[in-house]
Each structure stands twice: as structure tokens, then as C-alpha cells.
Amino acid sequence: MVTSLQPADGKTSLVTNLAITLAQLGAGEVLAIDGDMRRPNLHEVLAVQQAPGLSTFLTGQAELADVITATSIPNLSVIPSGRIPLNPAELLASARLREAIEALGQRFAYIVFDTGPIFGVSDATILAGQVEGVVLVLRHGRASRDAAQRAIRNLASVRARLLGVILNDVDVRGNGYYGYYGYYGYEARKEQ
Ligand SMILES: Nc1ncnc2c1ncn2[C@@H]1O[C@H](COP(=O)(O)OP(=O)(O)O)[C@@H](O)[C@H]1O
Ligand SMILES: [Mg+2]
Numbered sequence: 001m002v003t004s005l006q007p008a009d010g011k012t013s014l015v016t017n018l019a020i021t022l023a024q025l026g027a028g029e030v031l032a033i034d035g036d037m038r039r040p041n042l043h044e045v046l047a048v049q050q051a052p053g054l055s056t057f058l059t060g061q062a063e064l065a066d067v068i069t070a071t072s073i074p075n076l077s078v079i080p081s082g083r084i085p086l087n088p089a090e091l092l093a094s095a096r097l098r099e100a101i102e103a104l105g106q107r108f109a110y111i112v113f114d115t116g117p118i119f120g121v122s123d124a125t126i127l128a129g130q131v132e133g134v135v136l137v138l139r140h141g142r143a144s145r146d147a148a149q150r151a152i153r154n155l156a157s158v159r160a161r162l163l164g165v166i167l168n169d170v171d172v173r174g175n176g177y178y179g180y181y182g183y184y185g186y187e188a189r190k191e192q
Contacts, residue, residue: 001113001131002115003118003134003135003136004117004118004138005138005148005151007117009117009139009142010139010166010169011117013045013168015042019031023073023076024075027110028109029107031079031104032111033113035054035113035123037084037123038084046073050081050083051080053081053083054079055091057082064100064103067080088121089123093126098130101130101131113131118151118154128158129159132161134162138166140169141169
């Protein structure tokens with residue numbers, strides 16, 4: 001599952017690129033799921049209908065097989081968000097989702113969940129406790145150290161397994177970045 005601190009940090013971009021890359025590895029079928037039922041847009045990026053999707057299934061209005069949609073990319077399927085539900089957090093905490101993740105795990109080599117941000121609503125934290133691992137996206141220049149640490153504590157509170165952090169949108173040509181990493185790294189090597 002991919003989450004971040006705030007909206008527009010790059011979660012959906014990362015999920016899309018990650019899912020496409022995994023599909024292209026040819027290591028089995030890949031499923032991307034839009035777990036951001038409040039501000040969904042994975043369906044737009046992958047050019048499929050928004051509904052039926054996750055909310056349709058979780059509210060009992062469709063079976064799992066009916067919400068898995070093929071994309072134009074070989075080996076990549078998607079479960080779009082479905083129509084925006086009244087109670088996303090409740091749906092994400094349901095046994096129906098836990099059972100679905102179990103069943104989908106038998107069929108797909110990789111499942112990548114897009115979600116909303118950690119702060120504000122509990123959706124992402126609820127999902128984090130149910131998946132194998134969590135990737136936290138931090139948008140460079142926007143995520144503070146303090147907020148990132150709070151997010152990580154939040155994930156730990158539901159025993160989520162943090163796979164790693166992705167620092168998104170770093171300007172590698174900018175002086176700040178070069179000075180911080182590249183320059184000192186270079187100097188350190190030169191002195192050896
Ligand atoms: N590394 C990046 N460089 C440039 N634009 C980016 C980058 N990451 C994300 N964006 C852009 O920022 C906006 C928000 O990204 P998105 O993936 O939708 O974020 P989220 O899903 O966290 O709300 C989109 O317009 C996206 O194209
Ligand atoms: Mg998004």
C-alpha cells in the first residue's frame with residue numbers, strides 16, 4: 001500500500017508507475033486497487049470506468065470478480081474506487097475487505113493499493129493494518145520531519161510494516177539537494 005502525509009504528494013503517480021513496472025517484469029498478474037474512496041483518480045490515470053469498483057463490492061452490490069477491470073497494459077488489472085461511499089473508513093475496516101485481500105492474494109502476484117493521506121481521516125491507517133507492507137511517500141520541500149515522524153508512529157500503532165519511504169519530486173539539479181548530498185558525497189570520496 002502507498003500512502004503519504006497529505007493530498008497531492010504523489011501517491012497515485014507512484015502506484016501507477018509501480019504497478020506498470022511490476023506488470024512489465026512478467027513475474028505474474030498485477031492488481032492495482034484504488035483505496036482512496038474519498039478522492040479517487042486511479043481510474044482516470046489507468047483509463048477505466050470509476051464504477052463498479054471497491055465501494056460497490058464492499059457495500060455488497062457486486063461480487064469481487066465483477067469489479068476487477070482489465071487495463072490496456074498486459075498483466076495489469078485494476079479495481080477502481082467505485083462511487084464515493086458515505087462511510088469509507090467503515091468499509092475499509094470490514095471483514096469483507098480482509099477476505100477479499102486474502103482471495104486476491106491467491107490470484108495476483110502483486111497487489112498495490114492506492115490510498116488517501118495519513119492525516120485528516122483514518123482510512124489509510126485502517127488499511128495499513130491489513131496489508132503486507134506500506135510505502136510512505138514524502139514530497140520534497142513539503143513534508144516536515146515532525147509530520148513524517150508522526151505518520152510513522154501512526155502506522156506503528158496499527159502494527160503496519162513500513163517497507164520504506166520514497167522522497168518524491170526532488171530537484172536533483174537544485175543547489176539544496178546537490179549541496180546536501182552530491183557535494184559532500186563527492187568531497188568525501190575525493191579525500192579517500
Ligand atoms: N515527481 C513528480 N514530478 C512532477 N509532478 C509530480 C511528481 N509526483 C507527482 N506529481 C504531480 O503532482 C500531482 C499530484 O500527484 P498524485 O500522484 O495525484 O498525488 P496524490 O495521489 O498523493 O494526491 C499530479 O498532478 C502529479 O502529476
Ligand atoms: Mg491520489
